[in-house]
Amino acid sequence: MARVHKISRRVQNIRISATKLMPMLAARIGGCVSLGQGVPSFPTPPHIAEAVSRALRDEPGIGKYSLQPGMPVLREVIAGRLAEEKGFVVDPGTEVGVTVGAMEALLMTMLTVVDRGDEVIVPSPGYASHAEQVLMAEGVPVYVPLRPADWGLDVEAIRAAVTDRTRAVILCNPGNPTGTVYDEADVRALCALALEQDFVIISDETYDFMVYDAAGNPAPMPFSPASLPEMRDHVICINSFSKKYALTGWRVGYVAADKRWMDELLKVHDAAAICAPTVSQYAALAALTGPQDCVDAMRSALCLRRAQTCAALDGMADHFSYVIPRGAFYVMARYRFSHAASPEVARRILEEARVITIPGGSFGPEGEGHLRLSFGGEQEELAECFSRLGAWVRENA
Ligand SMILES: Cc1ncc(COP(=O)(O)O)c(C=O)c1O
Known part of the structure; x- marks a missing residue:
């Protein structure tokens, strides 16, 4: 060839x-x-489209790059949401990055955390792109089965799979493709393991708004590892506007993490995308601040x-x-x-x-x-x- x-x-x-x-x-x-x-x-939703139309008319900056980590006002609102909904307190100036969907945030994370040959534990079945991104970072996805009876998190099996090359575990909660919401006790046990074994939890919270109780009615958000203050150095929290606000085509999401992570993550963001599309950041802002x-x-x-x-x-x-x-x-x-x-x-x-x-x-x-x-x-x-x-x-x- x-x-x-x-x-x-x-x-x-x-x-x-x-x-x-x-x-x-x-x-x-x-x-x-x-x-x-x-x-x-x-x-x-029409009110989001309307807000973007208004901004297209009135905001000369909308056609230009935003600040590299995202529009300050949007990062403020995201930080407020994280504190309110998950008790995750982050500095909007240095610990929130607006990304090209959750997908870019995930890839930024893999490229920042994983070196060639490093292992990332991927509960299986899991979202296919997680493993692809580990491979793209030249890492090794280590599949650990979910409990077959209920697709729950098997923390003991994860413990058994940890080696001195384990850099991260992916936690996608609720899960794609299983639709599982992991028990809070299991998530807490995984956090304890992360602290003990010193690995990062990459927390993909794309579907956090979409939870049902046993009767099939809407239920509260799943427990996030980012809710635990002791996890601050050991969690990278990723979310998306795609599914919650029907904005898949706008390509906007975010990552939130301690400043020491964020400084590094933003280097990848700069090399990959410069910034998330400004017009889509206006859509995300309207989504978060508008009627729910x-x-x-x-x-x-x-x-x-x-x-x-x-x-x-x-x-x-x-x-x-x-x-x-x-x-x-x-x-x-x-x-x-x-x-x-x-x-x-x-x-x-x-x-x-x-x-x-x-x-x-x-x-x-x-x-x-x-x-x-x-x-x-x-x-x-x-x-x-x-x-x-x-x-x-x-x-x-
Ligand atoms: C678990 C999970 N994470 C991330 C993504 C990507 O989301 P986004 O559209 O924000 O890039 C998806 C999309 O289907 C998903 O299912």
């Missing part, structure tokens, strides 16, 4: 995740409906869709089993009708039933034998998905 086309080892080692590939395949096939989306169906009933409305709609999804799976109990999700808008459905690997099952369902699902194996070894189903879509679309899936399963199982 010509030398010019030699690809770096770090890029050779990573892949585009199945969550992005399946919709691309579906677009080629045509006529598909989706249980694959990582995006709830809601449009950007849009979040309540989305949460209530997702509660209904969750109930619809669980009912549909219960109706196919001979073919699928699952753990009831307590957060986010995903469920891992274990299929009983085939021993084939999940990419093969998902491909057949896509081609033959024209329903997008995500192969569970793409979320780590423990995801194999499952399909990740998202209930972010409209209820009519979900109904169509389950009608097609039910018919396919009856014919093929």
Whole structure:
């Protein structure tokens, strides 16, 4: 091969995740409906769009770079939220960075924390991009199974996996793809382990607003490691505006951490992005300072869709089993009708039933034998998905 086309080892080692590939395949096939989306169906709330339109008219700075860590007023509001909701007290001037989605914040973190050969513990199944980002930093993702009965955090298994190369554990709470909300006691035990063994918890809190109680009603946020003052040096807290305010396309999120971390994280941010899009920072500001009933409305709609999804799976109990999700808008459905690997099952369902699902194996070894189903879509679309899936399963199982 010509030398010019030699690809770096770090890029050779990573892949585009199945969550992005399946919709691309579906677009080629045509006529598909989706249980694959990582995006709830809601449009950007009108008051956010209005605020951005006003700012486009009135704020000459909106078309320019913001300060590198983000607009000061937005960082102030984020710091206020973190203190109020999680008891995480950070200096908005030096300990909050506005990023290009949670994704950039996560990558900044991996590149800052992980050296070649360092290990990062990734509870499995887990969000595929976490492991890809560890690989991109030339680290080693060490998969530690979640408890299979409830997808809970197995802190003893994590303890057993810690070595002198362990730099971090990823905590995604609520979890994608499992929809688990980890017990506070387990999160506290993980924090104690982080202090004892001196590793960092990378806390991905993208879905913290999306939690259901046992009856399926909205419930309080999960416990964050950042709530514990003693964790200050051992936690990097990441969040997103994408799902909570239906702003996935605006690409805005943030990272909050002790200044000693933030000074380093911002070097990567500078090299990667300079700053988050200023126009999107105005959207984030309007989202945080405006009425919150849009979040309540989305949460209530997702509660209904969750109930619809669980009912549909219960109706196919001979073919699928699952753990009831307590957060986010995903469920891992274990299929009983085939021993084939999940990419093969998902491909057949896509081609033959024209329903997008995500192969569970793409979320780590423990995801194999499952399909990740998202209930972010409209209820009519979900109904169509389950009608097609039910018919396919009856014919093929
Ligand atoms: C767990 C998790 N973290 C981070 C992200 C990325 O979020 P953002 O759109 O803010 O980059 C996603 C998106 O699906 C996610 O599921």
